[in-house]
Amino acid sequence: MAEKSFHLPSSRKGIVAGRPSWETEFCAFFMTRQRTLTRTAYAILGSWHAAEDAAQQTMSSLYVYWPRIRTGNVDVYARRVLVNNCMNAFKRQSREATTSQPPETSVDVDLSAHADLLAALSQLDAKQRVVLTLRFLEDLSVREVAEILRIREGTVKSRTARGLERLRTSLETTTI
Amino acid sequence: MNVEEQLRSDLKELTHDVPRSLNLDQVVLAGRSRRRRRHVVAGVGTCALLTGISWGGTGLVDSLTTSGRESQQLQPAIAGAHHVLPAHQLGHGKKSDLGAQDVQDFVPGTDIDEHMQTVINGHLDPGLHATVTDVYPSDWNHDGAMPDAQWQNATDWQAVYTIPGGQRLLVIMFYVRPGDSCTDGASQQAYSLNGTYFEASGRTDCQTRFGVNSILSVSADSEAQATQKFALSTAQLAAISEDNGLAFAAPINPPS
Numbered sequence: 001m002a003e004k005s006f007h008l009p010s011s012r013k014g015i016v017a018g019r020p021s022w023e024t025e026f027c028a029f030f031m032t033r034q035r036t037l038t039r040t041a042y043a044i045l046g047s048w049h050a051a052e053d054a055a056q057q058t059m060s061s062l063y064v065y066w067p068r069i070r071t072g073n074v075d076v077y078a079r080r081v082l083v084n085n086c087m088n089a090f091k092r093q094s095r096e097a098t099t100s101q102p103p104e105t106s107v108d109v110d111l112s113a114h115a116d117l118l119a120a121l122s123q124l125d126a127k128q129r130v131v132l133t134l135r136f137l138e139d140l141s142v143r144e145v146a147e148i149l150r151i152r153e154g155t156v157k158s159r160t161a162r163g164l165e166r167l168r169t170s171l172e173t174t175t176i
Numbered sequence: 177m178n179v180e181e182q183l184r185s186d187l188k189e190l191t192h193d194v195p196r197s198l199n200l201d202q203v204v205l206a207g208r209s210r211r212r213r214r215h216v217v218a219g220v221g222t223c224a225l226l227t228g229i230s231w232g233g234t235g236l237v238d239s240l241t242t243s244g245r246e247s248q249q250l251q252p253a254i255a256g257a258h259h260v261l262p263a264h265q266l267g268h269g270k271k272s273d274l275g276a277q278d279v280q281d282f283v284p285g286t287d288i289d290e291h292m293q294t295v296i297n298g299h300l301d302p303g304l305h306a307t308v309t310d311v312y313p314s315d316w317n318h319d320g321a322m323p324d325a326q327w328q329n330a331t332d333w334q335a336v337y338t339i340p341g342g343q344r345l346l347v348i349m350f351y352v353r354p355g356d357s358c359t360d361g362a363s364q365q366a367y368s369l370n371g372t373y374f375e376a377s378g379r380t381d382c383q384t385r386f387g388v389n390s391i392l393s394v395s396a397d398s399e400a401q402a403t404q405k406f407a408l409s410t411a412q413l414a415a416i417s418e419d420n421g422l423a424f425a426a427p428i429n430p431p432s
Contacts, residue, residue: 024370027200034198039191048195056198056206063207114190117183136180137187168179 026066029074030059036138037082043133044086044126046118050093054085061085079138079148083130090126120170128163135160282311283324288424292335295421296347304339304407311335315431316353329427339407341394348389349422351430358382362418364410371395373402377413386423390416 037058041051058081062069069077121129134145135156142160146153279293289311300306312321313330322330331353337345352358360382366375372395380387390413396402416422 030198030200030203035194038194038198042191042194043187052196052198056203059198059203060206060210063204064210114186117186117190132183133187136184137191139184164179164183167183171179171182 022067022070025070026063029062029078033075033078034059037078040079040133040138041082041086043121043137044083044129045089046122050089054082054089057085058082076144076148079134080150083134083149086130087126116171120167123170124163124166128159128166131156131159132163132167280308280311283313283327285324286327288313288327288333289335291424292333292347292349292422295419296335296337296345296416298421299412299416299419300337306337306339306345309336309338315427317431329429329431330424331427331430333424339392341405341407343392343394343405343407345408346389346391346393347416347422348391349424350387350389351426352380352382352385352387354385354430358385362414364414368399368402371397373399373406375406375408375410375413377410377417379418386426388417388419388422390414 034055038048038051038055041054041058042048045051045054058078061081062074062078065077121132124132130149131145134140134148135142140148142153142156145156149156279290279297281290283289292311293308296308297306310321312334313324313327314320314322314332314334315329316331321334332348332350334349335347337347339345358380360380362377362379364375364377366373368374372393374391374393376389376391378387378389392406392408392413394402394405396405
């Protein structure tokens with residue numbers, strides 16, 4: 001087809017027929033990362049329902065800021081947003097826990113297969129769960145976790161060590 | 177097995193079976209809503225391509241391809257009489273005695289949306305079964321719809337039609353932003369992007385800095401297939417974009 005000069009209004013630059021040109025990229029990211037983000041959120045929150053909420057919110061945030069973040073390290077940004085959403089969920093849960101029993105987190109957890117692990121993880125504080133999840137579920141290095149959480153590598157190491165120690169103690173009283 | 181190995185193994189096993197996939201539809205709609213609040217609106221249609229849905233086809237996609245709004249109740253557009261109001265009679269588009277038309281009122285408080293449909297419908301053969309899905313105001317700072325209530329400040333008006341066969345017709349009336357270059361006259365262009373083929377026609381009057389673009393698009397495997405699918409010819413698209421009935425008064429308070 002022949003290319004001829006054609007004027008589009010300035011507000012249409014970067015989009016074609018009303019659709020942003022970056023949307024294909026975002027959708028590809030969504031399709032490839034949604035499962036990973038949901039798994040990570042579940043490991044942190046211990047509830048599929050809460051995990052889906054956190055991952056869904058994270059994806060929406062990524063959509064909003066995609067034009068700005070797409071050229072950078074999107075995975076780091078995505079994990080950072082996810083962790084923030086999970087921490088916010090933790091805060092909501094702890095507020096709810098003071099007024100209602102039992103806490104919502106335990107409602108839809110399948111305790112049958114991994115009850116010990118879930119119980120042990122639930123004994124950790126939120127920051128330790130986040131670090132252990134990123135280190136051992138996502139297999140990220142200390143440096144990568146530090147970058148995501150914007151903390152020092154030494155802090156990642158200490159949280160990992162304390163979390164593992166506490167986990168070991170909890171598990172020893174049950175299965176180990 | 178030490179505690180690290182056990183944790184690694186158990187975490188992977190524990191999280192292996194994700195019960196449900198996230199909802200791309202909801203993610204994008206929520207994202208759109210948040211972007212709109214940030215005055216940066218985006219359309220969604222390309223997501224459908226990745227989820228295996230043709231963007232002219234399903235209700236889901238119809239709801240997503242309305243370029244700047246949530247889903248609309250879709251009604252078939254009926255090609256009616258070519259009722260043209262000259263620009264000077266449009267004033268600033270307040271409700272007037274436009275008369276009964278088979279058009280939809282997408283933007284309360286103005287006739288510009290109905291008038292735009294009337295003019296465009298006059299160029300669409302009833303046999304095309306074209307369906308208007310949205311008409312909305314926009315401006316230089318929006319990639320999609322601006323809030324309806326601010327229509328008096330619009331520098332663009334856009335009408336979106338779907339045509340069976342996965343085709344989409346977008347007609348844009350616009351004022352060229354001050355400082356932007358302006359190419360006088362009519363022009364045509366054909367191009368493709370990610371498997372979507374576009375046939376476009378436009379006209380711009382650099383004296384008034386007003387113009388109209390009509391853009392037809394369709395998903396296709398090849399340029400030849402796209403050409404075969406296009407329900408409107410270049411001449412028909414040009415007839416729309418060059419129709420002097422497509423006009424609206426310059427905004428009272430144009431954005432900076």
